Amino acid sequence: DAGVIQSPRHEVTEMGQEVTLRCKPISGHDYLFWYRQTMMRGLELLIYFNNNVPIDDSGMPEDRFSAKMPNASFSTLKIQPSEPRDSAVYFCASILSGSSYNEQFFGPGTRLTVL
Amino acid sequence: QQQVKQSPQSLIVQKGGISIINCAYENTAFDYFPWYQQFPGKGPALLIAIRPDVSEKKEGRFTISFNKSAKQFSLHIMDSQPGDSATYFCAASGASGTYKYIFGTGTRLKVLA
Numbered sequence: 001d002a003g004v005i006q007s008p009r010h011e012v013t014e015m016g017q018e019v020t021l022r023c024k025p026i027s028g029h030d031y032l033f034w035y036r037q038t039m040m041r042g043l044e045l046l047i048y049f050n051n052n053v054p055i056d057d058s059g060m061p062e063d064r065f066s067a068k069m070p071n072a073s074f075s076t077l078k079i080q081p082s083e084p085r086d087s088a089v090y091f092c093a094s095i096l097s098g099s100s101y102n103e104q105f106f107g108p109g110t111r112l113t114v115l
Numbered sequence: 116q117q118q119v120k121q122s123p124q125s126l127i128v129q130k131g132g133i134s135i136i137n138c139a140y141e142n143t144a145f146d147y148f149p150w151y152q153q154f155p156g157k158g159p160a161l162l163i164a165i166r167p168d169v170s171e172k173k174e175g176r177f178t179i180s181f182n183k184s185a186k187q188f189s190l191h192i193m194d195s196q197p198g199d200s201a202t203y204f205c206a207a208s209g210a211s212g213t214y215k216y217i218f219g220t221g222t223r224l225k226v227l228a
Contacts (some may be wrong), residue, residue: 004158033216042220043156043204055213056213056215091158091159093158095214096214100163101147101161101166102147102149102208103149104149104161106159107155107158108157
């Protein structure tokens with residue numbers, strides 16, 4: 001398996017622009033998580049899905065952030081409009097529930113820079 | 116109750132020494148305690164994990180010690196190597212039957228050659 005795939009790996013945009021981050025979980029995994037990592041705040045859980053349904057979005061910082069999972073193999077995190085304080089590394093992770101270990105598999109991340 | 120407190124924030128160890136990172140939790144419903152290792156520019160990856168029914172788990176040079184009554188767990192890296200230099204995160208999971216992780220704030224480890 002190729003693991004969790006994220007695109008793009010790097011994104012540089014200007015304030016006010018729309019940004020869309022993409023994630024392909026490991027095939028067969030039924031949970032998907034979106035995290036944001038910054039030096040100041042560490043790893044923050046933004047939202048997670050179970051079987052494509054959003055379960056907990058309490059970590060989404062504000063209405064400018066939205067996430068969707070239209071099918072089991074694809075999810076997007078959208079920021080509109082983007083602001084410089086959104087600059088961070090965004091990770092996607094997936095897990096197969098019911099396995100012996102509750103291991104979350106992380107993607108390589110998308111480094112977002114908002115100018 | 117959902118917090119996981121991790122210390123120290125940073126750690127410098129000589130090659131061959133022992134690195135120790137500590138975490139504490141509050142929610143007794145947690146039933147899975149993983150440690151993740153992250154190298155610069157990479158995503159976190161599972162290093163070792165433990166469930167509360169055992170007090171210690173060892174994998175090679177890495178050991179988790181778990182104290183259920185104190186609600187604390189720690190990662191010990193024996194014979195630390197420069198290649199171990201990374202950021203380490205503890206986490207807790209399983210409360211309310213979810214797979215949601217509560218991560219600690221991370222420890223940046225540097226092992227001097």
